[in-house]
Amino acid sequence: MxxxxxxxxxxxxxxxxxxxxxxxxxxxxxxxxxxxxxxxxxxxxxxxxxxxxxxxxxxxxxxxxxxxxxxxxxxxxxxxxxxxxxxxxxxxxxxxxxxxxxxxxxxxxxxxxxxxxxxxxxxxxxxxxxxxxxxxxxxxxxxxxxxxxxxxxxxxxxxxxxxxxxxxxxxxxxxxxxxxxxxxxxxxxxxxxxxxxxxxxxDYEEVVSNSIELMSCGIEYKGLLRKNEKLLVKILSGDFNDNAIIEQYKAKNYKLGSNKEREECQKEEEELRKLLAQRPHNIRSFKCAIQDFERVYNKLVKEDIQDCSNWLLSFTCLMMTNKAGLLQEITRYGHLFWYPNVEKLYPELFDDNFIVDGFSKWVIQGEWNEDVISKEIQLFLKKEKAATPLEILRTYNLPEVDEEIIDEGFKDLLIEVYAGNLSLDEYILFLYNCCYSRMYDFDLPTIDWEKVREGIRKQIKYLVESDEKDSHSHRMIGDDSKEHFTEDEWSAYQIIKEFRDNNVWIYEKNQKLYIALISSDLNVAFRELSNKRYNKFSLEMEAATINAFKNADNMDKNHFSGWFVGIWGQYSNSPEIEGQGTTVSLKKLRDDLNSVMQEYKEKGKNIAAGHTQNFIKKLEAIIKTESEDTTVEQ
Known part of the structure; x- marks a missing residue:
C-alpha cells in the first residue's frame, strides 16, 4: 500500500x-x-x-x-x-x-x-x-x-x-x-x-540508511555503521522468529514434573510472549543509540579494540530496550548487571560480553566513568588474550569454559590462589566459580580454604606495600547473594570486603606517604599531608615526626606544631581514627619532645626549646581532650 x-x-x-x-x-x-x-x-x-x-x-x-x-x-x-x-x-x-x-x-x-x-x-x-x-x-x-x-x-x-x-x-x-x-x-x-x-x-531499510548517511560523525565511525547496516535494520525492524524463540523456551523448560512447575512455566511463557510483542521499533531511540555509540567507539579504538561491530550491535539492543522501559536489571555472579530481557528480545545479536558495566551505567544511569571503563576494557582484552587453561580460568566465568580446560588448569589455579598471586577481582571470580560448580553439578578438586584466605591476605599485604592500586571497580558480591555461597567462600570474601569497605588501602598508603614526605621535605609535607585521611597515628609515624622536628630549622619548628595539630587536633571526634593506638603514639611523641627540649636547653638553644615547649603544650591539650572523652564514655 x-x-x-x-x-x-x-x-x-x-x-x-x-x-x-x-x-x-x-x-x-x-x-x-x-x-x-x-x-x-x-x-x-x-x-x-x-x-x-x-x-x-x-x-x-x-x-x-x-x-x-x-x-x-x-x-x-x-x-x-x-x-x-x-x-x-x-x-x-x-x-x-x-x-x-x-x-x-x-x-x-x-x-x-x-x-x-x-x-x-x-x-x-x-x-x-x-x-x-x-x-x-x-x-x-x-x-x-x-x-x-x-x-x-x-x-x-x-x-x-x-x-x-x-x-x-x-x-x-x-x-x-x-x-x-x-x-x-x-x-x-x-x-x-x-x-x-x-x-x-x-521502510526500515530506508530509515536506517538515511539515519547513517545524514548523521554528522567521523568517517571511520560512519564506515562501521555502513558495514553493519543490515543488522541494524534487523534490530530496528525486529525481524526475529518469535515462534522459534517460544519453542526454544518450551523445549528447555517444559519437563515432566508437578502441576505447579508446569503452571509456573506456562506463566513465564505468557510473560515471554508479552515481552516479544513489545519489542520496540522507535526510530528516535535508534538514532540516539547510534549517535551515543560514537563516544563508545572512540573509547574502544583508543583502548586498541580492533573490531567494534559486536559492541555496536549489543549497545544498540541495550539502548532500544532501555528506552522502551523493558530493561530488567538483575545482579549476576561476576557482573554488576545482567539483561535477560535484552537477550530474549535480540537473541542473535545481543552479547553481554560486549557490554562492559561502565557502558551500561552510562546508558541506564547517565554516568560515564572514564577510569572504570578503561579498566573494564583492559579486562576484556585480557580475556581475549587468555590462551592457557590457567589464564582462561583466571578471567572467565566457569559456565563459559569447557570441562577439559577446567580439568587441566584448576590445580594450577589453586597454586596461584594459595600463593597470593591473583588480583582481588580474580579472587572474587574464583569464589563465583566455586559457586557455579555447584550450580552446574561439576566436581572441583579439593580446596584448602585456610590457604585461600591466607592467599587473599598476602595479596592485600602486597597492595599495601607496593604502589599498585586495587582495581575494586569491577567485581563484588551483594549481601543478597550470600545464600548461594558456603561459609568458607563467604568468609574469604569478607576479608576482601573489609579491606575495601574500611579503606585500609587508602589509610596504609597515606601513612606511608606521611612518613616519606615528613622525612624528606617538610615544605611538601606541610602542603600535601593536611587533607589526607588517616585511621591512626602509628608508632612509625611518631618516629618519623620526632626525627623531622629535630632536623627542622627554627622557622619550620615554629610552624610545625600548628600544622601537626591541624591534622590530629580533633582525632578524638573522628569515627574513622583508632583512638587508643593514636593516644599511645601521641604520648610517646610528647615524651620524646620533652627529651629533645632538655637537650636544646642544655646546649643553650633557647628558641628551639621554646618551639618544642609550645609543641608539647598543644599535644597535652589534645591528649587531655581524648582522656576527658574517655572518662565521659565510662
Whole structure:
C-alpha cells in the first residue's frame, strides 16, 4: 500500500464522512512522513494546519490552538500575497474595535483584556478554505492529550462533519485502547468518527540508511555503521522468529514434573510472549543509540579494540530496550548487571560480553566513568588474550569454559590462589566459580580454604606495600547473594570486603606517604599531608615526626606544631581514627619532645626549646581532650 497515495485520495474527498487515522507505534516515523514527505508533495494544492495535542487538557484550549495555528498559517501568505493577508488583519481589527467599545472605560485604558491580536482568537471565524485552497487539519499525538477520548473525538468530529474540514489523525491506536476505561466505548466512538484507519509501518531499510548517511560523525565511525547496516535494520525492524524463540523456551523448560512447575512455566511463557510483542521499533531511540555509540567507539579504538561491530550491535539492543522501559536489571555472579530481557528480545545479536558495566551505567544511569571503563576494557582484552587453561580460568566465568580446560588448569589455579598471586577481582571470580560448580553439578578438586584466605591476605599485604592500586571497580558480591555461597567462600570474601569497605588501602598508603614526605621535605609535607585521611597515628609515624622536628630549622619548628595539630587536633571526634593506638603514639611523641627540649636547653638553644615547649603544650591539650572523652564514655 502506498501511504502517500492513500493520504492524497482522502484529501481529494469533498465533505468527508469522517476523519482518516494514521496509526503506528511511538517513534516509528508517522509525523516525519506527514511533514517531510506527504505535505511537501501536495503543498501547492492544500493548506495544512497541524496541531499537536500533547499536554492539551481542555476542549477550550484545543479550539484556541486550532484557531491560532489557522491564523499562523494564514500569515504565511504574507510573502505571497499581501492583499489577502490584509483582509484577515482588517477583520481582526474590526472585531477588536467592536469589543473595545463595549468594555468598561478603565479596561479600555489599561488594555487588561483583549490586548493583542492573539486575544481575539476566540472571536475569529475559521473556514475549511484559505484563499481558494482546501484546509486540511492534522491532529497529532492523539493519545498524549489529557482530554477524555469521548470528548476529544467528539470535538474533532465537529470540525470534520459540521465544519467540513478534511481531518487526519496521527496516533498510536494501541495506546488509546490501553488508557481507555472501556475499549468497546472507544471502538464505538471510532466507528462513528473515524472513516478509515491506515496502519503505518516504516521502510526500515530506508530509515536506517538515511539515519547513517545524514548523521554528522567521523568517517571511520560512519564506515562501521555502513558495514553493519543490515543488522541494524534487523534490530530496528525486529525481524526475529518469535515462534522459534517460544519453542526454544518450551523445549528447555517444559519437563515432566508437578502441576505447579508446569503452571509456573506456562506463566513465564505468557510473560515471554508479552515481552516479544513489545519489542520496540522507535526510530528516535535508534538514532540516539547510534549517535551515543560514537563516544563508545572512540573509547574502544583508543583502548586498541580492533573490531567494534559486536559492541555496536549489543549497545544498540541495550539502548532500544532501555528506552522502551523493558530493561530488567538483575545482579549476576561476576557482573554488576545482567539483561535477560535484552537477550530474549535480540537473541542473535545481543552479547553481554560486549557490554562492559561502565557502558551500561552510562546508558541506564547517565554516568560515564572514564577510569572504570578503561579498566573494564583492559579486562576484556585480557580475556581475549587468555590462551592457557590457567589464564582462561583466571578471567572467565566457569559456565563459559569447557570441562577439559577446567580439568587441566584448576590445580594450577589453586597454586596461584594459595600463593597470593591473583588480583582481588580474580579472587572474587574464583569464589563465583566455586559457586557455579555447584550450580552446574561439576566436581572441583579439593580446596584448602585456610590457604585461600591466607592467599587473599598476602595479596592485600602486597597492595599495601607496593604502589599498585586495587582495581575494586569491577567485581563484588551483594549481601543478597550470600545464600548461594558456603561459609568458607563467604568468609574469604569478607576479608576482601573489609579491606575495601574500611579503606585500609587508602589509610596504609597515606601513612606511608606521611612518613616519606615528613622525612624528606617538610615544605611538601606541610602542603600535601593536611587533607589526607588517616585511621591512626602509628608508632612509625611518631618516629618519623620526632626525627623531622629535630632536623627542622627554627622557622619550620615554629610552624610545625600548628600544622601537626591541624591534622590530629580533633582525632578524638573522628569515627574513622583508632583512638587508643593514636593516644599511645601521641604520648610517646610528647615524651620524646620533652627529651629533645632538655637537650636544646642544655646546649643553650633557647628558641628551639621554646618551639618544642609550645609543641608539647598543644599535644597535652589534645591528649587531655581524648582522656576527658574517655572518662565521659565510662
Amino acid at each position: 502506498n501511504l502517500i497515495e492513500e493520504l492524497k485520495n482522502y484529501c481529494d474527498i469533498n465533505n468527508p464522512v469522517g476523519a482518516l487515522m494514521l496509526s503506528g507505534e511511538w517513534g516509528c516515523g508517522k509525523t516525519y512522513l506527514i511533514k517531510t514527505k506527504f505535505i511537501p508533495s501536495v503543498k501547492d494544492t492544500y493548506v495544512f494546519v497541524c496541531i499537536s495535542l500533547f499536554g492539551i487538557d481542555s476542549l477550550d484550549k484545543l479550539r484556541v490552538e486550532v484557531k491560532k495555528k489557522w491564523l499562523e498559517k494564514a500569515s504565511e501568505f504574507d510573502s505571497l500575497n499581501g492583499t489577502k493577508v490584509s483582509r484577515v488583519a482588517d477583520s481582526c481589527r474590526r472585531i477588536f474595535d467592536t469589543i473595545k467599545d463595549r468594555l468598561p472605560e478603565n479596561w479600555q485604558k489599561k488594555g487588561e483584556v483583549v490586548s493583542s491580536i492573539m486575544d481575539l482568537i476566540n472571536f475569529m471565524p475559521i473556514s475549511n478554505r484559505m484563499f481558494e485552497k482546501k484546509v486540511i487539519l492534522v491532529f497529532d499525538d492523539l493519545e498524549r492529550t489529557n482530554i477524555s477520548c469521548t470528548d476529544l473525538l467528539g470535538c474533532i468530529n465537529d470540525y470534520c462533519e459540521n465544519q467540513g474540514f478534511n481531518t487526519i489523525i496521527v496516533a498510536n491506536e494501541e495506546k488509546i485502547k490501553d488508557r481507555s476505561d472501556n475499549e468497546l466505548s472507544y471502538r464505538e466512538i471510532k466507528e462513528k468518527i473515524v472513516q478509515r484507519v491506515i496502519p503505518f509501518v516504516p
